[in-house]
Amino acid sequence: MDGARDGVDRVFAALGDAGRRSLVEAVATRGSATATELAAERPVTRQAVAKQLSALEEAGLLRATRRGRETRYEVTPAPLEDAVQWMVSVGSAWDERLAALRRSLGGYGKSRVSDQPPPASRS
């Protein structure tokens, strides 16, 4: 549980920056990319892109393959699955809680208006 949480922390930290998110998307779209290729289509230096890519690699979002002077990046699926899992589990917890809140409120409302006929049941 703690291990999974750390992984999720890392992913969200790396994705907490719009520039880095857009790089992950660009790498995912291309299948693989180098800093030179990605810098060519954005108004930043190759060095800046390389630095972001290496931060994303450290966060486990990208996998680097070095061939000579060129470093190619690909998206690694596993940490993103953790992120999705966090969203799904927190989201479904809230779905359940809000359904329970609705039921709880309904119960209290009915006991208070005891002098009125019971409302038509809602599903």
Add this chain to the structure above:
Amino acid sequence: MEVEREIVVPESPDEVWEALTEPERLEEWFATEVELDARPGGEGVFRWGDGDERAAIVRELEEAERLVLDWDDGGSVAIELERVVDGTRVHVVESSPQFAPAFELRAMAWTALATA
């Protein structure tokens, strides 16, 4: 990253507010066991049947309008109530802590250490 949910219930914001702030009401929908001092800066503990436990501090509280809890893991949950024609809109945003710059730096540092 955030998870956002919204429902509309037929009750008034005042009625919903009770369910958000009174521990025995919270135990009907939020967690199995709840302690909460519902005032700004007040402390809370939420326990679930699976053994999970989260401590919280009330960061913001505007009666029948807005309740924000900060979890001890750095995350937070904001619940806002809005009166609508059909009753009350309940809007929930749970945030993971990792977008805060301090967490981002720490997570980066940990990652760098772990992969060194």
